[in-house]
Amino acid sequence: MKQKLFILSATIAASPLLYSFCGFYVSKADATLKNKTSQVILVRDGNRNVITMFNDFKGDTKDFAMVVPVPVTLQKSDVKVIDQSLFQRLNDYSAPRLVEYYDENPCEPNNRRYKALSGKVSGVMVDEAVVTKSELKKDYHVKVEAQYIVGEYDIIILSAKESNGLKNWLTDNGYKIPKGAEEVLDPYIKSNLKFFVVKVNEQEKKKLPGNFLRPIQISFNSPKFMLPIRLGMANADGDQDLVVYAFTRKGRIECTNYRNVNIPTGNKVPLFVQKNFGNFYDNLFTHQWQRENQDVSFLEYAWDVSPQNFYHCDPCIATAPSEYDLVQSGVWWLQKDWSDYSDVNDDNEDDNLSRNVHFTRLHFRYNRNHFAQDLMFQVTPNTETFQARYVITHPATGNFTCDAGKKYIQELKSRRRGELAELTSLTGKGIDNWQDAASASNDEEDQPEAQYATLLQQANAEDEESNRSVAGIVLLGVTMLGSVGLMRWKGMI
Secondary structure, three states, X not given: OOOOOEEEEOOOOOOOOEOOOOOEEEEOOOOOOOEEEEEEEEEEEOOEEEEEEEOOOOOOHHHEEEEEEEOOOOOHHHEEEXXXXXXXXXXXXXXXXXXXXXXXXXXXXXXXXXXOOOOOOOOOOOOOOOOOHHHHOOOOOEEEEEEEEEOOEEEEEEEEOOHHHHHHHHHHOOOEOOOOHXXXXXXXXXXXXXXXEEEEOHHHHOOOOOOOOOOEEEEEEXXXXXXXXXXXXXXXXXXXXXXXXXXXXXXXEEEOOOEEEEOOOOEEOOHHHHHHHHHHHHHHHHHHHHHOOOOEEEEEEEEEOOOOOOOXXXXXXXXXXXXXXXXXXXXXXXXXXXXXXXXXXXXXXXXXXXXXXXXXXXXXXXXXXXXXXXXXXXXXXXXXXXXXXXXXXXOOOOOOOOHHHHHHXXXXXXXXHHHHHHHHHHHOOOHHHHHHHHHOOOOOOOOHHHOHHHHHHHHHHHXXXXXXXXXXXXXXXHHHHHHHHXXXXXXXX
């Protein structure tokens, strides 16, 4: 049977407050700032790293600053701002997707109907604020390593000898430090990391259209391939989500200090999932995260997106990242002079790999209790493709009086029972949680016995009967054990 295939892009559930993964925000006002969700682009080859941070916040930009630990003193040439729409394009393209099929009526072959679906994926934004050398009069054991303006941002690179001194410097310069910040600053100071302090330059910001802040991109060389998420937990309120878009020349990236798990994919789910795919996937992700003990890296997409490769997904839900998008993301080797191998591995890749780009999307949900360490990564040679996809199938319509049609209705009922069972298994939500969705106008066939609402009622009745049977067996067992005990007490056995 030939089937037409359509797609619906996932709506990733996100909080209205979206913040940076790798730094804490300090405020000059009394308002508190809580981290929830963030996105980051990682580009890695050899020891070369490019990291792009895209965050959002509520509040006056004059009142906020961002602090991010970095391994080296970044120079002005190592920092740039980019177009925030890049994150939307990467998110749209790599997001979990819904695949749509249509059944044929076996009594009326060649009577096919197709309907396109639409959807969107949410995106996120950045952060900022200013410092002057006159603010460093006291001896906090804090040193200004570099200071410059990039785009709408004032940037200062600090080094510190002790967490208390850095905390005092920030406090004495008018910033309210999140509770617990000193505790998480200390390991970074002991590791000789620098601190990348970003603030908004209001004069430069006025030159830009719109009331938004652009993503910040930093580049540096370091043997460590990591993201410092512990600092972001200093002012975190509960669980935080992090989506990582990673690009390498060799293959997928993997987390080395937490388990790597593929999110479930290819599952057949009920037709009514299409009306709220974002809610379905949020329930699925939460349930799978809990099943994996809340300390796992989930793979949602992996594919070769090299400019010379025109097959990037199956199915595709958006336009593939262009070569310009990849270069803007930090994939420097697409514009590199390949007579110079100074910033790649010692084994010097051959020219056949010079334009390879492998795209990995990882999804984390972390908190203080289950992610005690920063995220450590490695580039792997694994080039196997993967994408999170879920399948809905529209029923055939028309007359089913032929023998094949009658058989189809029975198969449809069986298939839909399986879809409902798959839905509860994926999301951890019991069958009764889907009653309203199943009872809505979802079905296109005139066979009430095959509609989800009918099948849900049958499933609930079967569950109740099963529970009664189990309760009866338990009661019978207890009664028999009690009788045996009584007979032994009476000396009858």
